[in-house]
Amino acid sequence: xxxxxxxxxxxxxxxxxxxxxxxxxxxxxxxxxxxxxxxxxxxxxxxxxxxxxxxxxxxxxxxxxxxxxxxxxxxxxxxxxxxxxxxxxxxxxxxxxxxxxxxxxxxxxxxxxxxxxxxxx
Numbered sequence: 496x497x498x499x500x501x502x503x504x505x506x507x508x509x510x511x512x513x514x515x516x517x518x519x520x521x522x523x524x525x526x527x528x529x530x531x532x533x534x535x536x537x538x539x540x541x542x543x544x545x546x547x548x549x550x551x552x553x554x555x556x557x558x559x560x561x562x563x564x565x566x567x568x569x570x571x572x573x574x575x576x577x578x579x580x581x582x583x584x585x586x587x588x589x590x591x592x593x594x595x596x597x598x599x600x601x602x603x604x605x606x607x608x609x610x611x612x613x614x615x616x
Contacts, residue, residue, distance in 0.1 A: 498542035498580040505590055506535075513594065522567060527590075534597035535590055543577040544586050546593035550574050561585070 496504070506527055509516045515530045524545070526536035536545040545565050548556075553576045556562035561582065565575035578589055 498544075498583065499537055499539065501580075501583055501586065502537040502544060505587055509590065509594065515598070516594070527594075529594055529598045530600075530602040532597045532600055532602070534593040538577065541577070542580045544580075544583075544589065545575055545577050546589050547574050547597055548576060548589075548593055549596060552576075552592070552596075 502525075506518070509527060510518065513529070517528050519526050519528050519533070521533050521536050524536045524538055526533050526545075528534065532547075534547050537543075538545050543563070550573045553562065553564070553574060556576050556578075557564055562576035562578050565572045565577050576589075578586060
């Protein structure tokens with residue numbers, strides 16, 4: 496199965512079984528949100544899963560060689576990691592970890608960030 500189809504197969508499980516999980520886009524990439532906050536995406540340019548995790552966890556994964564820093568256009572996002580398709584077997588556990596992390600963030604924080612971002616446009 497190609498990596499994007501694998502992403503959507505996994506995403507479907509979250510969309511059907513988890514309250515508050517929705518489909519969306521982030522910087523042109525397909526993504527998943529929980530309670531308004533982004534927690535996962537799929538980068539079509541390199542077939543990588545992109546997940547939002549605590550900054551310390553991202554550092555741990557990158558240091559261990561299990562992930563790459565997410566740096567679109569050269570700007571590194573400290574709470575985001577890219578997981579190559581070679582590690583597809585880890586995708587379900589990392590999606591779960593990302594959902595748990597973002598799901599624990601106060602939803603009003605997501606709305607406040609979105610509001611600030613829209614004022615910059």
